[in-house]
Amino acid sequence: MKSVDPERAKLPFGGITVLLGGDFRQILPVITEGERAEIVSACITRSRLWSICKIFLLTRNMRIKEGRSAEEVQELIKFAKWVLDAGDGNLLPPPPPTDGNVYAEDEILIPTEFCDFSSANSIDKMVESTFPNFIANCRDPSYLSERAILTPTNQTVSHLNIVIVDKLPGESVSYYSVDSAEEFGGSDDDLKSAFPLEYLNSLFVPGMPPHELKLKVGVVVMLMRNLNQTLGLCNGTRMIVTKTLKFCVECEVISGAFIGTRHFIPRMELCPSDSRLPYKLVRKQMPLQICYAMTINKAQGQSLQNVGLYLPKSVFTHGQFYVAISRVTSPQGLRIFVDSEGGEPTNITKNVVYKEIFYALPYK
Template sequence: MQHRYVFECLDRSLKDIMKAVDPERYAMPFGGITVVLGGDFRQILPVITYGDHADIVAACITRSRLWSICQVSPPRVCNLPVTENQILISSQFCDVQTENTVDNMICSTYPNFSHEGHSTQYLSERVILTPTNQTVGHLNSLIIDKLPGESVSYFSVDAVEEFGGTDEDMNKAFPIEYLNSLNVAGMPPHDLKLKVGVVVMLMRNLNQTLGLCNGTRMIVTKCLRFCVKCEVICGTFVGSKHFIPRMELSPSNTKMPFKLYYVAISRVTSPTGLTIFVDDESSATTNITRNVVYKKVFYGLPEA
């Protein structure tokens, strides 16, 4: 969901444009143009960096002056309680049962991995989504250990740019060990471990005409010293192979507002294709989780 300032900016821009056609349309919302706003408050709220409850609620379209002239379609009826929802946990695990619940989740997502792990179609149809980078790293290490062969480590070369002091001052202020320990959102880890058969994702656009775009999923087919040979497993260019070289990456300014697209469960077409792993405060598995909803966002919406 976009920040309400985006809609208000669109409103002012359309008024300025349509004023040249008809001066009276400057006083009309969106310059008299019918605008359809799509979105679901129940799924995605505006993302405010370091924002608290009040900041996020204030950024919603329901807090904009435009909301009074919006006509809302009837909401869908939801029978789930607001406080707690029951989540079905799939019991389809791999051939060997383990007591580790994380291993069970991996085996549930990738059944018969030892036999089907080489299939690009098998890999392209499965994915595990996690809320934090720490969980991502833990899952990646477990999955890599399940693959045969030795892993190859690719280390980053971290440096600080636009530092006002001398090189000696920079090394004292930002030791290389400290830079290597940072885990920044949108950046790979300092020690990136890969194996043949590992599924990877591009983090920047390399060649859009060949389908090498940010977010392209590929499978590693060969680990070389200064590059990695990969095969595309999704999209129009599925099956094409490319050499992915080392590249420079810089994190975006996390102090500035950014867009977040995180729509996962609504894209699943069948309940049998969804498995959710939930643990409680003691790291034990459970089938109940809190449904965190900012109820103030719904103020002013028509009742079901």
């Protein structure tokens, strides 16, 4: 770019226009075991480049559907404002409890229209609410592509998905990974004695498929790697399993521009992008994970008609509650299942917002 204009050598990126898109109400950069200050410091607003950025604001919620009547329009406007207030950390705290206890700093009161206190928050209750008539529609791509259960942790997601897959008709097929450890400082004998194969198989690393992947025909899965962007096989693509073969599975894309296309997903060698292990874990497995339930972090970018938000424990970082409730296209599609410390259903939970991240933004 210096050959085009010598003055461009003084500008960042050679004077080329760079577009950065994002919402600071959503989840911030993930810092492993990072404190609040470290997470905020990793944001672009703390970069020296931020002072030369020109900021454009988007003001219309494109995810929420247009209302068909004046009452429905007002309801959607009210819901959109509630979602934005959650992202800004402006939701009102619950009233003082009568037993003399004190609520935590970030706790909020969820409107009762999104909760159900008639019975305990069981998995069957959540499945029936999010996936009504599940058995009759378990092979319908359009039905499956617009529904999901969201929850904060991978452990809860894994448990929910196993229970839901067991409800499907048909026999499950287990695909086992081939695990190995590389880049270990000791000898091969030290490696085998220190990290036996059974230990490597037991590891559950975020962002990688499990050692035993149980699948059935009709199971909804999500791709965990970019395989071929020209065919729509990107990280986060939702698909339905159509065939379970010996060394691979055939899947049909159920969302996005390439909906209806079918692809074979083989085993491949996968390595965690960020791991605290003292060696490099190599897992040869299909890059798939079952996604009837998914983590709130993984749900970023998804648009769904029915969302069941399951909070056995409150969210733990900035923007998680906002991301979860902003996935839906209408307030009728949102159901929130919150458990108190005693395991009883409640409508009081945390909404963690780091308000200092908004200081450098014009709409604050």
